Amino acid sequence: MRLAVIGIGLMGGSLALSLKKKGFVHHVIGVDPNEHHQEQALALGIVDEIMTLDKAIESADLIAIATPVNIAEQLLPMVLNQVNQQVVFDLGSTKESIVHIANAHSKKGRFVPTHPMWGTEFSGPAAAQSDAFVEKATVICNKEQVDQDALELVEKLYQQLGMHILYMNAIEHDIHVAYVSHISHITSFALANTVLEKEKESDAIFELASGGFESTVRLAKSNAEMWVPIFMQNKENVLDVLNEHISQLRKFKASLEKENFEYLFELIHNANQIKRILK
Amino acid sequence: MRLAVIGIGLMGGSLALSLKKKGFVHHVIGVDPNEHHQEQALALGIVDEIMTLDKAIESADLIAIATPVNIAEQLLPMVLNQVNQQVVFDLGSTKESIVHIANAHSKKGRFVPTHPMWGTEFSGPAAAQSDAFVEKATVICNKEQVDQDALELVEKLYQQLGMHILYMNAIEHDIHVAYVSHISHITSFALANTVLEKEKESDAIFELASGGFESTVRLAKSNAEMWVPIFMQNKENVLDVLNEHISQLRKFKASLEKENFEYLFELIHNANQIKRILK
Numbered sequence A, B: 001m002r003l004a005v006i007g008i009g010l011m012g013g014s015l016a017l018s019l020k021k022k023g024f025v026h027h028v029i030g031v032d033p034n035e036h037h038q039e040q041a042l043a044l045g046i047v048d049e050i051m052t053l054d055k056a057i058e059s060a061d062l063i064a065i066a067t068p069v070n071i072a073e074q075l076l077p078m079v080l081n082q083v084n085q086q087v088v089f090d091l092g093s094t095k096e097s098i099v100h101i102a103n104a105h106s107k108k109g110r111f112v113p114t115h116p117m118w119g120t121e122f123s124g125p126a127a128a129q130s131d132a133f134v135e136k137a138t139v140i141c142n143k144e145q146v147d148q149d150a151l152e153l154v155e156k157l158y159q160q161l162g163m164h165i166l167y168m169n170a171i172e173h174d175i176h177v178a179y180v181s182h183i184s185h186i187t188s189f190a191l192a193n194t195v196l197e198k199e200k201e202s203d204a205i206f207e208l209a210s211g212g213f214e215s216t217v218r219l220a221k222s223n224a225e226m227w228v229p230i231f232m233q234n235k236e237n238v239l240d241v242l243n244e245h246i247s248q249l250r251k252f253k254a255s256l257e258k259e260n261f262e263y264l265f266e267l268i269h270n271a272n273q274i275k276r277i278l279k
Helices: A010-021 A035-043 A053-059 A069-082 A096-103 A148-160 A170-199 A204-208 A211-221 A224-233 A235-257 A261-276 B010-021 B035-043 B053-059 B069-082 B096-103 B148-160 B170-199 B204-208 B211-221 B224-233 B235-257 B261-276
Strands: A002-006 A027-031 A062-065 A087-090 A111-116 A137-141 A164-168 B002-006 B027-031 B062-065 B087-090 B111-116 B137-141 B164-168
Touching: A002 A010, A002 A053, A010 A027, A027 A035, A027 A053, A053 A069, A062 A069, A069 A087, A069 A096, A069 A224, A087 A148, A096 A111, A096 A170, A111 A148, A111 A170, A137 A148, A137 A170, A137 B204, A148 A164, A164 A170, A164 B204, A170 A211, A170 A224, A170 A235, A170 B170, A170 B204, A170 B211, A170 B235, A170 B261, A204 B137, A204 B164, A204 B170, A211 B170, A211 B211, A211 B261, A224 A235, A224 B261, A235 A261, A235 B170, A235 B235, A261 B170, A261 B211, A261 B224, B002 B010, B002 B053, B010 B027, B027 B035, B027 B053, B053 B069, B062 B069, B069 B087, B069 B096, B069 B224, B087 B148, B096 B111, B096 B170, B111 B148, B111 B170, B137 B148, B137 B170, B148 B164, B164 B170, B170 B211, B170 B224, B170 B235, B224 B235, B235 B261
Parallel strands: A002 A027, A002 A062, A062 A087, A087 A111, A137 A164, B002 B027, B002 B062, B062 B087, B087 B111, B137 B164
Antiparallel strands: A111 A137, B111 B137
């Protein structure tokens, strides 16, 4: 199986390394406008060769779109125009918008909209991992619109990676990820900005930063080029969750201002119920 | 050296196990009103015997107060009343209030106010770890008010644990920890409440929760009995940071509402500067 990866960053690079390791693909073609990333991907054995988009589509059996979601939207119609029996899938964190674009194309059956729920706060091919995705969930959206052979190939691919496949429609997906992924990134970015604001006054505070701080602020290292398009595409859902989150923070604020111990206990006890879900 | 630990939970238990492992103490006396915790601490080898507070103070060379900060405030005068040459220190996350109480006592020189910057989201003796504290920072406050021998003993103790000692005054400490610890807990609690609110509508979202979500929400498992007193004691500083954090979140909200891409990029690029501090 020959795989073309469009966008050789953290996600595309990890996909290529992991699929090669599993023997699911034997040859990987990389497509990326960034020459430094091209060189790194070749040097790290992530891709076997670099091609232009057109050549790569022609030469591959399977095409993964692993770019930021705004670029994926632009690329998808161009890719589908040139596809015959190849299978195309994406790895983007938002799904409604790209499914909408696919639906307008005559070859929409060749495109499988997916979202593997794995990532790190790092980016670029040097951040790629060959043991990525294992035991994580992956989402396949709107499968009823996809050709049977294309769906089966992508399902097999994710099974090979050791992922648990969830099926849902794209609209539902985008609401869910606003809660379990996008808001975590916004709070982390905002927390970093809060603390960096203070840092102007004092460097010493960072000597105190312990594990708890590190885990809540880790995501603030994440790449703007990836996340701005995600937030813009999922704007309505993200704003809903952000408003809810700000109102939850206001409850903590009110309980402190009023020195309402009982209410503060109640808020924390309620939050502790997350133990039911996160072991 | 005989150590008495008042409050055999995560912190006190980890201190006892770690100091025993290092050979810094050879006998640990536990004081705790919770009978289940007494039994667990004995069974786990955290303490060698259980005593009443009075007996423990009489029998020990070194006394660690490892209770929630509101209890520590109540205990400290009672402990100092009975102390002769023993050294007393606490491990509390707030320092201004307890230093204020110590200063009103004639034996304030025997008390070393400290805050080892280590912890987990779990509580109770079963959560104690024998390799806790290593390579973390610990704070000693207002050292000029402490007897030289008491200061030296506690310094030696933290050095034995492999900790990096920082000295600062209690007021400064409480401002700093509001930024690097307390706000992380509040955002994590609020994030858990945000998501749990949504869960009422759909269980499926948690199948999607990935590493990013887990790391930002981990602290939401933390114990209310420990954290409510911390937030109340450090109310003014925590409110300052919480207001700043809410205003940072509002910037993200505004940039999304106005679809102001440039501003959103700027906010995230600014947050990325946290890389300078967190490797």
